Amino acid sequence: MTGTTYLRDARVVRWGPAEFVARVREAMSIYAEAMGYPSTVVDNRAGYATAHAGRRGFRAVAALGPDDVLLGFGYGYSSEPGQWWHDQVAKAVDLGVAEQWLCGGLELCELHVRPARQGAGLGRLVLTTLLEDAPHPAVLLSTPEGDTRAWRLYRSLGFLDLARNHLFPGDSRPFAVLGARLPLEQPDDA
Numbered sequence: 001m002t003g004t005t006y007l008r009d010a011r012v013v014r015w016g017p018a019e020f021v022a023r024v025r026e027a028m029s030i031y032a033e034a035m036g037y038p039s040t041v042v043d044n045r046a047g048y049a050t051a052h053a054g055r056r057g058f059r060a061v062a063a064l065g066p067d068d069v070l071l072g073f074g075y076g077y078s079s080e081p082g083q084w085w086h087d088q089v090a091k092a093v094d095l096g097v098a099e100q101w102l103c104g105g106l107e108l109c110e111l112h113v114r115p116a117r118q119g120a121g122l123g124r125l126v127l128t129t130l131l132e133d134a135p136h137p138a139v140l141l142s143t144p145e146g147d148t149r150a151w152r153l154y155r156s157l158g159f160l161d162l163a164r165n166h167l168f169p170g171d172s173r174p175f176a177v178l179g180a181r182l183p184l185e186q187p188d189d190a
């Protein structure tokens with residue numbers, strides 16, 4: 001694993017599964033805050049995320065501020081048949097897309113930055129650190145449709161459309177499924 005990267009008062013570090021699980025409730029509090037969900041989702045989501053930490057190919061990155069306060073995080077794991085998201089996306093995309101992108105890809109499951117710290121480059125640094133040296137041929141994610149900061153970030157890193165306006169069960173919002181080949185092309189401002 002590579003070392004720490006600094007961005008102003010924050011440092012961005014890789015987390016192993018145990019470090020991630022130790023701070024999973026804090027991470028899921030940021031998830032709820034960033035997504036505008038009630039804090040009642042935190043425990044449930046923490047349970048899922050803890051299970052995800054045991055999945056093959058799990059990778060996590062944290063942005064930590066002074067006194068180690070958690071400012072943002074991202075994590076993902078190898079996307080495999082039998083996983084809920086993988087199977088939903090396999091149905092949402094064309095067969096050729098599924099064959100070329102889905103198997104062996106890294107699912108970016110969560111990427112969130114505390115609202116007060118958004119728009120200052122932390123999310124980008126968390127994501128690029130997470131993808132650096134990933135052994136996967138591609139990274140995949142789903143994000144709500146709309147003109148959002150997340151979209152601008154993914155587009156600036158070269159993510160392509162794999163499916164648009166997909167409805168996942170239990171969520172009325174349309175989502176896009178995006179993907180990028182790894183390693184990422186050198187960004188313009190690198």
Ligand SMILES: CC(C)(COP(=O)(O)OP(=O)(O)OC[C@H]1O[C@@H](n2cnc3c(N)ncnc32)[C@H](O)[C@@H]1OP(=O)(O)O)[C@@H](O)C(=O)NCCC(=O)NCCS
Nearest residue numbers: 034111112113118119120121122123124143149150152156
């Ligand atoms: C999405 C999220 C993780 C991004 O983290 P962030 O720290 O806010 O984002 P960053 O500052 O690193 O990068 C995004 C911004 O940088 C800009 N940017 C990034 N790379 C750039 C580049 N090479 N050139 C120009 N602009 C660039 C983006 O356009 C965007 O700026 P803007 O919104 O001010 O126009 C964060 O905003 C967040 O938590 N949002 C709410 C939750 C969410 O949507 N999570 C993702 C769910 S899929």
